[in-house]
Amino acid sequence: MADQNILSVEDLMSRVRAIFETAGLPPENARAVAHVIVAGERDNCKSHGLYRIEGCLRVIAAGKVAPDAVPQIHDAGRAVIEVDAGGGFSNPAFYAAKDLLAARAREMGLAALVIRDCLHFSALWHDVEALAGEGLAALSMCPSYAFVAPAGGKEPLLGTNPIAFGWPRPGSHPYVFDFATSVAARGEIELHRRAGTPIPEGWAVDHEGQPTTDPDAALSGAMLTFGAHKGSAISTMVELLAGAMLGEFMSKEALEFMGPGGLLPRHGALVLALDPQSFARRSGRDPIAEGERLLSAIGAQGARLPSERRFAARDRALAGGVVLSDAELAQLERFQAQ
Ligand code: NDP
Ligand code: PYC
Numbered sequence: 001m002a003d004q005n006i007l008s009v010e011d012l013m014s015r016v017r018a019i020f021e022t023a024g025l026p027p028e029n030a031r032a033v034a035h036v037i038v039a040g041e042r043d044n045c046k047s048h049g050l051y052r053i054e055g056c057l058r059v060i061a062a063g064k065v066a067p068d069a070v071p072q073i074h075d076a077g078r079a080v081i082e083v084d085a086g087g088g089f090s091n092p093a094f095y096a097a098k099d100l101l102a103a104r105a106r107e108m109g110l111a112a113l114v115i116r117d118c119l120h121f122s123a124l125w126h127d128v129e130a131l132a133g134e135g136l137a138a139l140s141m142c143p144s145y146a147f148v149a150p151a152g153g154k155e156p157l158l159g160t161n162p163i164a165f166g167w168p169r170p171g172s173h174p175y176v177f178d179f180a181t182s183v184a185a186r187g188e189i190e191l192h193r194r195a196g197t198p199i200p201e202g203w204a205v206d207h208e209g210q211p212t213t214d215p216d217a218a219l220s221g222a223m224l225t226f227g228a229h230k231g232s233a234i235s236t237m238v239e240l241l242a243g244a245m246l247g248e249f250m251s252k253e254a255l256e257f258m259g260p261g262g263l264l265p266r267h268g269a270l271v272l273a274l275d276p277q278s279f280a281r282r283s284g285r286d287p288i289a290e291g292e293r294l295l296s297a298i299g300a301q302g303a304r305l306p307s308e309r310r311f312a313a314r315d316r317a318l319a320g321g322v323v324l325s326d327a328e329l330a331q332l333e334r335f336q337a338q
Pocket of ligand 2: 120
């Protein structure tokens with residue numbers, strides 16, 4: 001691969017930020033959106049990296065997101081804080097309220113952030129990683145769009161409904177996992193379609209409910225939940241907690257609202273922050289030290305922790321730059337020229 005296809009993270013960040021500013025996002029919003037996209041690429045999580053720029057520009061062009069929305073925080077001093085994204089991207093809304101959420105969790109032991117009316121295209125790990133970086137445990141979840149059949153059914157009804165968890169660790173990196181409750185994120189199937197490669201067996205069924213490895217048939221059929229009934233139940237929980245409970249769209253309504261045409265979903269999101277020290281106070285034990293015992297015992301078995309691959313990819317990219325294929329670089333330059 002040619003040397004010119006290696007870009008520093010800072011270079012990538014300024015290019016992607018400029019693309020979004022040109023598309024109508026004020027600098028603060030462009031920074032928040034570019035941050036999660038560049039971080040995805042940096043960490044070699046391609047399904048939510050540069051590939052997402054195209055989808056974001058498509059929703060802006062379709063008038064289905066308010067690029068210049070300014071997040072409005074509604075805080076009554078209670079455990080539940082609301083931030084109204086005003087039909088804008090979710091990321092500026094999260095960052096607008098993150099410090100308040102962390103402070104409230106420390107004050108009350110736990111706090112929740114309700115993000116209302118947001119266009120959600122991104123991975124969730126960055127929410128929980130940011131909170132774990134402040135010494136808090138965190139859970140983040142949202143519905144998406146109804147492309148996933150519940151276990152035992154074959155009609156799309158649930159979303160790919162991601163859930164992410166973060167736990168603080170002494171040292172540089174927290175414990176973080178972040179995954180779709182479908183076997184794979186929809187973005188992964190899209191990437192297989194673009195590459196002309198089959199998807200693994202077990203990811204999806206076609207529109208007649210038959211197993212398929214054809215990405216097109218999968219995208220027009222139904223995706224499957226991970227772990228059969230278990231993933232299906234967790235996905236349902238995400239619909240209930242981050243959709244029904246918030247009074248925001250569930251995945252079926254989000255899909256109906258956006259209509260056909262592959263636009264990204266608009267709905268709400270829920271982020272929970274918990275202060276481990278508050279929970280353990282009367283036990284006399286140190287929850288972080290207890291956590292370390294478990295996490296190092298997992299490592300001692302030779303098992304890898306979730307996000308270890310991410311953090312290794314991040315370290316490589318920060319030291320040596322982000323490697324883009326010719327097609328990825330060409331597409332980035334096309335967006336810059338628009
Ligand atoms: P993956 O299956 O790629 O990874 C899921 C998690 O499992 C990661 O934390 C990963 O860590 C970890 N992991 C993977 N393999 C192992 C292993 N062998 N041992 C231990 N841990 C492992 O994720 P998905 O395809 O399900 O989701 C990708 C992204 O899509 C997520 O970031 C999610 O938030 C996003 N998404 C967003 C949606 C939205 O509506 N906004 C909808 C659906 C998904 P590591 O990264 O280190 O490999
Ligand atoms: O990859 O499933 C997905 C997805 C949905 C919304 C954003 N990403």
